[in-house]
Amino acid sequence: MAQCTVQTATLVGVQAVPVEVQVDVGAGLPTFAIVGLPDLAVQEARERVRSSVRASGFELPNARIVVNLAPGPLRKHGTGFDLPIAIGLLVATGQLPRQLAEEFAAVGELALDGSIRAVPGMLAYALGARSMGLPLLGPAEATSAASQEGIDYRPLAHLSQIRHSIPGRCAQIVQPLRPAIDSEYDFADVVGHDLAKRALLIAAAGGHNALLIGPPGSGKTMLARRLPSILPPLDSEERLQTALVHSVAGIDEGAALSGLRPFRAPHHSASIAGLVGGGSPARPGEASLAHNGVLFLDEMPEFGPAALQALRQPLEDGCITLVRVDGRMVFPARFALIGSANPCPCGFYGDSRRRCSCSESIVDRYRGRIGGPLMDRIDLVVDVARIDPSLLLTPSTGAHSSALREQVLEARDRALARGLGPTACLTGTSLLRACGLDTAARRRLESAARLKSLSGRGVTRLLRVARTAADMEGRDRVGSEHISEMLGYRAKEET
Amino acid sequence: MREIEWPPRTGAFELRLEDPGYPPQLRATASPPKVLRGFGDPESLMQGVAVIGARKATPYGIRCAQLFAGWAGAAGYTVVSGAAVGCDTAAHRAALDAGGRSVAVLGCGADVSYPRDSGPLLARIAASGAVISELEWGYPPAKWTFRARNRIIAGLTKALLVVEAGLGSGTFITADFALDAGREVMVVPGSIFAPECTGSNRLLSQGAIPVSDISEMRAVLENQLGSPTRDSVVEMLARGNDPVLAAVRTNPSRPDDLARELGLDIIEVARRIGALEGEGMITRYRDGRYGAC
Numbered sequence: 001m002a003q004c005t006v007q008t009a010t011l012v013g014v015q016a017v018p019v020e021v022q023v024d025v026g027a028g029l030p031t032f033a034i035v036g037l038p039d040l041a042v043q044e045a046r047e048r049v050r051s052s053v054r055a056s057g058f059e060l061p062n063a064r065i066v067v068n069l070a071p072g073p074l075r076k077h078g079t080g081f082d083l084p085i086a087i088g089l090l091v092a093t094g095q096l097p098r099q100l101a102e103e104f105a106a107v108g109e110l111a112l113d114g115s116i117r118a119v120p121g122m123l124a125y126a127l128g129a130r131s132m133g134l135p136l137l138g139p140a141e142a143t144s145a146a147s148q149e150g151i152d153y154r155p156l157a158h159l160s161q162i163r164h165s166i167p168g169r170c171a172q173i174v175q176p177l178r179p180a181i182d183s184e185y186d187f188a189d190v191v192g193h194d195l196a197k198r199a200l201l202i203a204a205a206g207g208h209n210a211l212l213i214g215p216p217g218s219g220k221t222m223l224a225r226r227l228p229s230i231l232p233p234l235d236s237e238e239r240l241q242t243a244l245v246h247s248v249a250g251i252d253e254g255a256a257l258s259g260l261r262p263f264r265a266p267h268h269s270a271s272i273a274g275l276v277g278g279g280s281p282a283r284p285g286e287a288s289l290a291h292n293g294v295l296f297l298d299e300m301p302e303f304g305p306a307a308l309q310a311l312r313q314p315l316e317d318g319c320i321t322l323v324r325v326d327g328r329m330v331f332p333a334r335f336a337l338i339g340s341a342n343p344c345p346c347g348f349y350g351d352s353r354r355r356c357s358c359s360e361s362i363v364d365r366y367r368g369r370i371g372g373p374l375m376d377r378i379d380l381v382v383d384v385a386r387i388d389p390s391l392l393l394t395p396s397t398g399a400h401s402s403a404l405r406e407q408v409l410e411a412r413d414r415a416l417a418r419g420l421g422p423t424a425c426l427t428g429t430s431l432l433r434a435c436g437l438d439t440a441a442r443r444r445l446e447s448a449a450r451l452k453s454l455s456g457r458g459v460t461r462l463l464r465v466a467r468t469a470a471d472m473e474g475r476d477r478v479g480s481e482h483i484s485e486m487l488g489y490r491a492k493e494e495t
Numbered sequence: 496m497r498e499i500e501w502p503p504r505t506g507a508f509e510l511r512l513e514d515p516g517y518p519p520q521l522r523a524t525a526s527p528p529k530v531l532r533g534f535g536d537p538e539s540l541m542q543g544v545a546v547i548g549a550r551k552a553t554p555y556g557i558r559c560a561q562l563f564a565g566w567a568g569a570a571g572y573t574v575v576s577g578a579a580v581g582c583d584t585a586a587h588r589a590a591l592d593a594g595g596r597s598v599a600v601l602g603c604g605a606d607v608s609y610p611r612d613s614g615p616l617l618a619r620i621a622a623s624g625a626v627i628s629e630l631e632w633g634y635p636p637a638k639w640t641f642r643a644r645n646r647i648i649a650g651l652t653k654a655l656l657v658v659e660a661g662l663g664s665g666t667f668i669t670a671d672f673a674l675d676a677g678r679e680v681m682v683v684p685g686s687i688f689a690p691e692c693t694g695s696n697r698l699l700s701q702g703a704i705p706v707s708d709i710s711e712m713r714a715v716l717e718n719q720l721g722s723p724t725r726d727s728v729v730e731m732l733a734r735g736n737d738p739v740l741a742a743v744r745t746n747p748s749r750p751d752d753l754a755r756e757l758g759l760d761i762i763e764v765a766r767r768i769g770a771l772e773g774e775g776m777i778t779r780y781r782d783g784r785y786g787a788c
Contacts, residue, residue, distance in 0.1 A: 194761035195750045213783065343782065350782020363781075383783025385749050439592065448773035484769030485762065488750070488779075 004092035013329030016128025023088030028064035036069030056114035083108035120250035205411035206468030214384030220340035229401035233259035262293030501614035502606035533627030543573030548582025556659030568595020571724030602641035649673035660694035747786030
């Protein structure tokens with residue numbers, strides 16, 4: 001009778017939780033059983049392991065094989081258990097050295113021919129192995145994702161590779177400081193819309209939320225699509241956080257690792273689970289995939305009300321907590337929300353050339369779809385009007401994205417130099433300290449807050465954007481002119 | 496260590512009844528104080544508007560004091576009040592914050608800081624206006640001194656605004672003095688259920704001028720003290736030349752169009768619009784244009 005234990009992990013949220021694969025090869029009728037709350041994908045590992053072991057030139061013992069996944073109460077899912085099961089089996093039967101089971105963790109899916117394939121979340125597994133203090137044996141195709149700083153990753157292309165030698169540590173991949181920006185969309189192409197550009201510039205610089213309201217064809221989507229071109233790159237911490245979520249979701253994490261801020265634009269038919277995460281096993285939603293980046297909701301009032309309102313908590317907390325029967329999962333979701341909306345169902349309310357066919361009550365109802373609490377969390381509201389045709393044909397004189405991006409970077413650097421954290425997360429005393437309002441600014445804010453009946457949250461958010469505007473001018477204190485400007489972007493309380 | 500101390504080292508003055516610098520309107524009252532002692536600028540005693548209210552002020556009283564004293568200060572009228580907590584303090588602060596000046600009449604020696612932590616405020620008041628008393632230097636506060644002090648407040652000013660007063664309160668008494676001296680008494684109406692307002696409402700039924708907004712107060716002050724010397728009004732006139740305000744008033748427009756038509760930078764336009772909107776001069780229409788309220 002022979003036994004062997006291999007370390008691996010299963011995903012809970014974006015975290016890899018350690019799991020032990022215990023393999024027992026003993027006398028009895030030749031069977032192959034997997035126990036320990038495996039899901040269907042794990043059960044199917046038996047067939048894949050059987051075929052791939054043979055295809056790699058090893059022998060499958062004609063014995064009773066029991067695989068136990070510990071801890072027992074934790075639900076295990078996914079195909080990443082194939083490799084650790086195979087290694088455990090081969091070590092237990094003496095076909096591989098014990099060292100391989102004792103000194104490594106392993107994750108990977110096996111193909112019938114013995115080649116090793118990546119599973120979603122390789123970066124999460126690699127980070128999990130790092131915290132276990134073990135090198136990770138994994139698929140070669142995931143090398144670029146998993147071999148990050150401080151991670152000892154051993155890539156394997158085929159199961160037969162470990163027959164004679166243990167794979168060496170692969171070189172760490174050095175990421176560029178500044179990612180290459182997709183230059184397809186540039187703000188210089190946009191004619192007019194100066195106010196909206198200004199609002200998006202502030203949103204990019206401070207990571208603030210913005211809503212563009214305007215008739216169809218006025219250029220809301222066109223403006224929002226250009227936002228990524230002025231976003232600052234992710235810092236090394238953010239790269240890992242964002243790449244982790246992408247990795248778990250099975251999306252190519254290369255972009256995030258290279259420092260590109262995510263820009264997610266889900267269609268308005270998205271479900272709650274699609275937007276904030278869910279399903280079984282729970283997958284991150286679009287809000288989490290936009291972590292440290294931008295979540296763009298085109299035609300915001302068309303989203304399901306429940307899905308839309310589910311965004312309130314992450315907008316405030318920066319994460320989503322899902323509670324399911326098999327546990328509680330936290331997905332990070334700190335994103336800037338950029339929305340677009342028509343002013344009314346027909347779309348032409350307030351348009352200078354086409355008459356709006358909606359009654360006032362219908363307009364009210366349409367605007368109410370986004371809802372007061374969500375509107376309260378939006379820092380910048382801009383009206384985007386249709387551009388006069390005569391202007392459309394004149395060449396734009398606006399600034400190029402590259403120039404705007406420099407402004408954004410300067411403002412970010414300034415905000416970071418304050419040492420109080422990102423501007424979009426400042427609250428209470430640290431916010432007041434960061435702003436350093438003078439008497440004039442304070443009075444302007446007080447009287448305007450009264451006039452516009454701003455909530456406490458409204459004042460906080462106003463101060464944050466004002467702080468960013470002052471940062472863009474390189475000013476240490478927020479002046480009354482910044483407060484004034486930002487008041488114009490504040491959604492007016494509808495009565 | 497306290498940064499600002501009371502009394503200050505310089506700026507003390509004494510005015511005798513027969514001195515030419517003695518405020519004439521106070522000299523004309525039934526029992527003018529023989530000597531006024533104080534700190535600051537004696538010139539500031541020449542005319543002003545009293546803004547007074549109860550010490551045990553409600554938030555309503557405080558807000559009224561801030562609103563009216565703040566406007567008066569900004570308009571260039573000197574605000575006269577006591578130095579008690581509540582409405583008095585709120586009135587001084589609002590006037591000073593608005594860039595105006597104020598006069599505090601104390602119920603103790605002018606060099607005594609009472610209430611004890613009022614030193615910084617008194618110093619601020621004396622920096623542009625004056626802090627005065629009829630009592631000897633160093634005289635401690637007593638109940639009767641405050642009643643006597645009230646007649647000075649009434650005598651110094653040609654118009655008096657009561658923001659909140661209970662029946663029989665010191666404020667009510669001051670208003671009585673003012674009526675005796677033939678001053679204009681303005682009163683902010685209060686709730687009929689609030690004991691803090693029974694006195695002020697009684698004054699109204701006795702013929703005081705009700706004041707429920709700035710324009711009503713302004714009419715009385717212009718009549719009694721002359722036109723405002725500087726301020727909101729001056730600023731408003733200046734704003735008549737504000738191209739943004741003028742453009743928006745004649746034709747409601749969007750910021751983008753305004754910037755293009757006026758040849759101004761969008762940031763400049765956005766800031767002017769925000770400032771004007773924050774002051775309630777213009778408003779944002781539902782369709783995104785800005786226009787007159």
